[in-house]
Amino acid sequence: MPPRHAEDLFSSAYDDTLSYAQQQWFSKHLRECAECRQAFEHFHSSVDALRALPSAHMPIPVHLPSSPPVAVEHPLARLRLRRFLLRPGLATGVAFAAAAVILAVTLTHQSVPLNGTGASKSVAGTALHAGNGNGAAASNCPLSASRASEAPPQGFGQRRTATEAGRPGQQLVLATVSAQAAAGSQVQIYALLTAPQPVAEAPSATLGLTPLTADVPCVAVASTSRIAGFTQPTLGRSQAGAVAQPQSATGNKFAGSSSSPIYTFDVPAGAAMGTVLRITATVPADYPQPGDPSMTVELTLTVT
Amino acid sequence: MDDEALLERSRRGDRDAFAALVNRYQDELYTMALRMLANPADAADVVQETFLRAYTRLPELHGKSVRGWLYRVAINCSHDVQRRVARRPADPLEDETGKIVDLPDPALGPEASALQRERAAAVRDALIRVPLVFRAALVLRDVNELSYEEISEALRIPVGTVRSRLNRGRTMLSASLRASALFATPLEGNV
Numbered sequence: 001m002p003p004r005h006a007e008d009l010f011s012s013a014y015d016d017t018l019s020y021a022q023q024q025w026f027s028k029h030l031r032e033c034a035e036c037r038q039a040f041e042h043f044h045s046s047v048d049a050l051r052a053l054p055s056a057h058m059p060i061p062v063h064l065p066s067s068p069p070v071a072v073e074h075p076l077a078r079l080r081l082r083r084f085l086l087r088p089g090l091a092t093g094v095a096f097a098a099a100a101v102i103l104a105v106t107l108t109h110q111s112v113p114l115n116g117t118g119a120s121k122s123v124a125g126t127a128l129h130a131g132n133g134n135g136a137a138a139s140n141c142p143l144s145a146s147r148a149s150e151a152p153p154q155g156f157g158q159r160r161t162a163t164e165a166g167r168p169g170q171q172l173v174l175a176t177v178s179a180q181a182a183a184g185s186q187v188q189i190y191a192l193l194t195a196p197q198p199v200a201e202a203p204s205a206t207l208g209l210t211p212l213t214a215d216v217p218c219v220a221v222a223s224t225s226r227i228a229g230f231t232q233p234t235l236g237r238s239q240a241g242a243v244a245q246p247q248s249a250t251g252n253k254f255a256g257s258s259s260s261p262i263y264t265f266d267v268p269a270g271a272a273m274g275t276v277l278r279i280t281a282t283v284p285a286d287y288p289q290p291g292d293p294s295m296t297v298e299l300t301l302t303v304t
Numbered sequence: 305m306d307d308e309a310l311l312e313r314s315r316r317g318d319r320d321a322f323a324a325l326v327n328r329y330q331d332e333l334y335t336m337a338l339r340m341l342a343n344p345a346d347a348a349d350v351v352q353e354t355f356l357r358a359y360t361r362l363p364e365l366h367g368k369s370v371r372g373w374l375y376r377v378a379i380n381c382s383h384d385v386q387r388r389v390a391r392r393p394a395d396p397l398e399d400e401t402g403k404i405v406d407l408p409d410p411a412l413g414p415e416a417s418a419l420q421r422e423r424a425a426a427v428r429d430a431l432i433r434v435p436l437v438f439r440a441a442l443v444l445r446d447v448n449e450l451s452y453e454e455i456s457e458a459l460r461i462p463v464g465t466v467r468s469r470l471n472r473g474r475t476m477l478s479a480s481l482r483a484s485a486l487f488a489t490p491l492e493g494n495v
Contacts, residue, residue: 011471039478046478046487049427050446058334060348062326062355064319284360285353293384294353 005029006036010043063220063280066232145215152190162297167289170195172217174281174297180304181277184269187301189233191219191281192261195288213288216261217281217295227271233263233279267303275303307370315362325370326355332448333378339443340382342432350381357381375450375458379440386436423486430480438473445470 006029012018013026030037152159152175159175175190193215219233267277278300285294305324313321330351337347354377358365365373434442444450444458455470456463481487 007475008471011467011474014474042482042487043474043478046427046430046481047446047474049423049481049487050431050442050477053339053424053427053447055331056335056338056344056347058330058348058351059344062330062352064323064326064355064359280352282352282356284356293388294356296349296352 005033007039010040013040014044014047060278061222063222063282065218066220066234145213152192156188156190158299160297160299162295164293164295167195167292170292172281172283172295172297174219174279174299176279176299176301179299179301181267181301182304183267183271183273185267187265187267189219189263189265189279190261191217191263193217193283193288193295214261215283215288217283219263219279219281221265222278222280223271223275227268227275230268231266233265235260235263267301271303273303277301277303311362311365311370322359325358329371329374330355333374336375336443336448337378337382339428339431339447340379340436340439341385342428346385350378350385353381353384354378369454369457372454372457375444375448375454376460379444379458382440383436419486426481426484426486427477430477430484433480434473434476438469438476441466441469442473442477446474 006013006026009018009022009026012022018026030040152173156175156177158177158179159173161174162172164170170193172193173190176187181187195213216235219235221233223230265279271277278298280296280298283295285292287294305321307325307328310321310325310328314325333354334347334351337350338344341347341350354374357377358374431439431442440459441455444455445452450458452463452466455466459466461469
């Protein structure tokens with residue numbers, strides 16, 4: 001349509017936001033130009049049709065972490081600190097020296113065998129707890145470091161895995177022993193995020209022998225129907241209060257100060273047969289590295 | 305209780321206050337995401353991710369409109385989903401649980417109801433053909449009824465850019481619907 005026509009003003013005319021002068025010109029033009037008059041009628045009708053589409057309702061409940069919301073430092077703050085440390089000058093030298101010490105300590109710790117002690121990773125602490133300054137147990141999401149493990153223990157037959165195309169080697173695994181569970185029983189849920197350990201100053205690179213970071217993600221359970229006495233899974237505790245351990249031939253693989261990647265969930269005794277429980281493991285965005293998208297993996301349990 | 309009060313209580317660790325914010329905004333965010341992505345499961349993921357990000361980034365909400373911030377996060381999540389999820393056929397009439405999302409007006413007769421559903425489907429098809437950058441402005445304005453200023457905040461673009469994107473988006477929608485036999489002539493009533 002040639003520029004002398006009124007198409008550019010259609011949207012403002014629809015919203016009634018034309019200036020007085022524009023409105024005068026627009027009205028006069030539509031009286032004289034059948035093409036624009038017809039086009040504006042169709043434009044108006046089309047937008048009306050879009051506006052007439054009905055609202056939709058969120059079909060499933062929103063899963064929230066079981067821990068309370070707590071103010072945490074945004075990863076951007078750490079990026080600003082890093083930029084500051086990389087500025088030319090004396091601060092750069094100091095920063096590099098400190099980074100070298102930290103890197104050496106980190107690598108030394110990571111060389112400890114899996115069944116050793118004291119090698120727990122503090123990614124959750126640095127990425128999510130930094131900046132609280134109040135000393136409280138302030139996990140905004142129950143992410144916690146775990147010992148590296150690439151697969152669920154034997155016996156966990158129902159598994160789902162999510163990967164991130166931009167982060168080769170990074171995966172989020174969720175598994176249960178079975179896809180069914182009896183009402184009143186206790187279910188073990190394996191959930192673990194593993195990711196290649198980034199090299200300092202080159203976050204996208206990995207070492208030749210890539211060490212893995214391992215973190216237990218947030219896990220939530222939702223039901224398709226309302227159930228009395230419904231509680232969220234707890235990390236690493238069985239009904240008797242003991243730390244739940246995977247049934248693995250490798251023994252106490254997850255012992256030490258790290259968290260076991262096993263949640264326990266009590267299927268409500270009042271859950272009707274056929275009720276579907278949706279188990280979701282979620283890792284928030286910017287974790288374990290700034291810029292990472294969130295990851296979610298889900299599976300279901302049917303109450304028998 | 306208004307948004308600011310709920311937000312303040314959420315910052316102090318009140319999970320119920322945050323849940324109240326979820327209840328307040330989940331449906332309109334879901335509607336936005338559904339119109340943006342035309343896939344109920346993806347839309348539900350967007351809402352879930354939006355509130356999870358909000359839950360973990362409460363400090364970013366200082367001095368900002370909760371609604372505007374949630375929309376901005378939801379728009380970003382929608383873009384992420386659009387980029388990451390391979391296109392797959394969707395049944396826009398059903399949600400994950402099989403419920404009809406866009407119900408026809410029960411007061412209409414069978415023929416009118418069928419026509420209404422066909423027109424609604426045509427509008428959704430036309431909308432999803434609008435490029436995402438223009439679709440976002442279109443949905444925020446004509447589905448969620450945000451003001452130009454709120455759209456500017458949600459999309460982080462100047463108000464003038466909102467106007468131009470909206471005009472282009474609406475023009476594309478109109479052109480797409482013009483090709484539909486159902487919309488070849490000016491419409492009457494709601495679809």
